[in-house]
Amino acid sequence: LAKTTQPISMDSYEGQEVNITCSHNNIATNDYITWYQQFPSQGPRFIIQGYKTKVTNEVASLFIPADRKSSTLSLPRVSLSDTAVYYCLVGDMRSSASKIIFGSGTRLSIRP
């Protein structure tokens, strides 16, 4: 079971780039790294997923080093609406959906 560790909270300001790092030292060969975002009173929402190197979409970038023991979610030019809890998940949905655990997440607060 790949456990993840991420900061409990982070603060930043509007317009800044925010990087949230997640550690997953015992990631398995078939595991993917997935990030979700959760606003108050809503269910989590998928942001991005990757296996290695770098993945970018319209919302964020995900950087994964060669050893895959960590990953960094990068949010460019954040705004107040990016204030949310961000979860890093590691696992292979195809083979072990129940082993994909939502940890405590990182509570990101964006200030004006």
Added chain:
Amino acid sequence: DAGVIQSPRHEVTEMGQEVTLRCKPISGHDYLFWYRQTMMRGLELLIYFNNNVPIDDSGMPEDRFSAKMPNASFSTLKIQPSEPRDSAVYFCASYARGQGITGELFFGEGSRLTVL
């Protein structure tokens, strides 16, 4: 598609009463998950189904909790009898294995349960 639909959005009940939460997954999704979220324990997986069959219910806290999926478009989570410690937000999520490796879970807006 309207997304994952849960009902009720809010429920307030008294200890000992039966509670039934409902979920309609996204059409075509073959996996359905029930999660519970509290401040103390975060987001916990209770049970998940594949093609309407329960695959893993090890997260169900006790026998008072039961879940069914009679068809591909409907699932229920029942608590009988309810207790104050069951107060939480219950989320339903669905996933389509056929969408490939992305494994994107689609969550509903949740059912906030308060047991007095």
